[in-house]
Structure formats: C-alpha cells, structure tokens
C-alpha cells in the first residue's frame with residue numbers, strides 16, 4: 001500500500017515520507033510481534049541516535065530482523081509499511097560491541113551531516129526513526145509522578161508504570177522566517193554560528209501564541225523589526241531533536257535594525273542577486289544554509305528570477 005504523500009513544495013528534505021504509518025494497527029501487539037519477526041521486514045539500526053548508512057550513493061541500510069541480533073529488551077519502533085513490508089527503527093543505544101558488529105554492514109553517521117547526501121524518501125524514514133528514538137530516550141520517566149515508563153503501541157506511546165498516564169511522541173513547533181522589505185531580505189548570524197554563516201531568523205513558538213504572533217515576536221526580539229504581513233510558505237520536520245519548522249515570509253515596515261546581542265551577532269539586508277550568490281556559494285567569506293534546510297528553500301523561493 002502506498003504511503004500518503006504530503007503536498008510539500010519543491011521536495012524539501014525530511015518531507016515526503018513514503019510509509020503508510022498504519023496507526024490503526026500499532027496497538028495490536030500480535031501484529032507488531034509478527035512483523036518484528038517477519039523475514040521480509042526492514043529494520044534500521046541506530047547507535048547513539050545515528051542511523052546505519054551504506055552504499056554509493058549513500059542510503060540508510062535496512063536489515064531483516066534476523067540479522068539485527070534482536071533481544072527481548074531492545075527498543076524497536078514500528079514506523080509503517082513500505083510496499084507491503086514493515087519498517088522498524090532499532091535503538092542499540094550505547095552498545096559499542098553491537099555497533100562494531102553492525103558496522104560490517106555500513107557506518108553509523110550523524111543524520112544532519114549526511115542529510116544532503118541521502119535519497120529523500122529514505123532520509124525521511126531515518127528522520128522519523130531518529131525523532132521517535134530520541135523521544136523515547138527523553139521520556140523514560142513519567143512527567144507527572146516520576147515513575148518509570150514503558151513503550152507501547154509499537155513504540156508510538158509510553159505509559160507510566162505507576163499512575164498510568166499516557167505520553168505520545170512530541171513535536172515542538174518553531175517558526176523560521178525570511179523578513180523582507182521590498183526588494184531586500186534580512187539574513188542574520190546567531191552568536192553560536194561560525195563567522196561566515198548567515199541564514200533566516202527563527203525561534204520556538206511559545207504557549208498561548210499563534211504562529212503569526214511567534215513570527216512577529218521573534219523578528220522584533222531578535223532584529224527590532226515590525227512585521228506588517230506574515231505569509232505561510234511550507235513546513236519541515238527537523239529531528240534535531242524534535243522540531244517542526246514552520247516557514248514564513250514576513251514583510252517588515254522598515255529596514256532599521258536593533259539586534260539582540262545575546263542572540264544575533266550580525267544581520268544584513270540582501271538583494272535578490274546577493275541572496276542567490278550566497279546560496280550558490282559565490283559570495284566571498286560567506287555561506288548560506290544547506291540544501292537540507294528549509295531556510296535555503298525560503299531564500300531561494302524569494303530570490304528566484
């Protein structure tokens with residue numbers, strides 16, 4: 001059965017998941033157990049949140065369950081069905097001996113660094129697995145009573161052993177916006193970034209705030225500009241560790257800047273020609289966001305001729 005295709009523009013990395021998540025079957029323990037032992041199922045192992053990757057060009061390396069050395073205490077997460085085959089993520093945690101053995105099949109690589117090299121559907125599956133496994137790693141204890149929790153529904157839910165509260169995988173919304181003023185756009189450098197790197201501004205949505213309000217607040221806090229219109233562009237799951245990037249264009253009322261020195265080291269207005277040069281890597285001493293990031297797509301969409 002084919003997956004449900006998202007209508008995200010321009011094939012943004014980490015979107016376009018080909019899996020049918022089959023959420024109605026997750027709670028069926030017999031279904032999950034059968035698939036976890038089926039010879040045609042596919043398992044993507046993760047070591048220290050890094051997926052196993054191999055090949056030329058590189059791609060996530062899926063193994064049949066029988067070749068993963070699965071034990072009863074392994075954390076496995078059912079990700080969905082791909083062309084009739086169940087797909088799982090396996091967390092081998094800090095088990096260096098097992099990681100060493102699995103490197104007979106490939107290498108464990110940082111997903112963020114490897115992202116631009118990987119085929120989109122497989123990258124998206126790997127990011128789904130990474131996001132879920134990181135959620136498990138951060139959710140071992142109940143947020144209400146502090147008792148240990150355990151994995152249920154094929155790894156798509158955790159339940160507290162004492163008070164029974166259910167916890168579900170979370171995604172943290174973050175707005176990322178290209179501020180524009182007429183024929184110029186604003187790119188900034190966070191104080192944590194290398195001196196040559198510039199990108200769009202961004203920030204997490206706060207409780208009690210709409211997306212448009214978050215865009216306006218972040219622009220005002222970080223750059224001192226006032227948004228006069230906010231227009232949605234597209235979204236991108238960003239599993240580092242659990243964000244959903246919501247991309248916007250925001251027209252602002254003037255180019256006068258007041259930077260927040262705790263967050264923004266510098267910010268500059270770019271023409272469309274300059275923005276294209278930044279993305280093309282032809283601006284001396286400067287580089288822009290990678291093709292794996294929605295910021296690249298925001299700038300490219302605005303600056304296109």
Ligand SMILES: [Zn+2]
Pocket residue numbers: 142143144145146147160161162163164165
């Ligand atoms: Zn509890």
